[in-house]
Amino acid sequence: MEESLSLLGAIRKKFVCDRVDIRTYSPLTLAFVGDCIYDLVIRTIVVERGNTAPGVLHTKKSSIVKAQAQAAQADALMEELTAEEQAVYRRGRNAHSHSAAKNASIGDYRKATGLEALYGFLYLTDQTDRLLWLIAKGLELTGQQI
Template identity: 35%
Template sequence: MKDLLEKLQSQEGVRDEKEVKMMAPLTLAYMGDAVFETYIRNYLIQQSNLLVGELHKKAILYVKAKAQAEIVHQLEEQLTEEEWGIVKKGRNQKSATTPKNAELIDYKYATGFETLLGYLFFSGRIQRLIEIMEKSVAIINESRKR
């Protein structure tokens, strides 16, 4: 997965910190959503031999707004001050869409989480991005056991 992320990223090259910080938070969230969805799909395919319909149902457990809000709350103390600032910046954005199957507050924190993932992707921090996504999977897996 790391190789894929690095290959995708190298298509445009790592952006400098200043440029990434100037990107719109919802643009970062847009990329973060795609990166996390891809990571989860790959994770599930590696874990099982399920049909696509079942893979989709399982993927939703990880990528839905409520799950991402739970992830970001549990990761809060493990994030740097800068990373938490990015989460808050994404969380506070006014979105053109409204959540269909989520509480507004969960949707906002999920957007913040995706913004952080997009930020890490574009700023070339692939190892940190993978670390956060691995922790995210562990958080949701632990939550499902309860």
């Protein structure tokens, strides 16, 4: 029987990706990946909880992945983060992006970017259990329903 790989491990194996020292990634690169992985997790939950029209799925997903919701989760999760996780979050939050969310304050956008950087870091270091725990805890602490 073939050994099971994480999604990250399977991608690295299939596409022969060299491992790079995660500390060399810019916080915005981590946020680029974190945004996607967070969106994928939330989309998966929405779809797994009911097969419905794409517009309904999009509305459910959008209420959770918008910058304001992520900023609320970031604030709620601070006491749950390790020192290393807080440092990654701060690097992402403080990074100077050349774009901004259309419907969010600068503060919320930066907090959301910090949270996405943290999620990107956890994904790229193959800490899936921790990533999913933090997402679930952030939803729980903010009372956000999917």
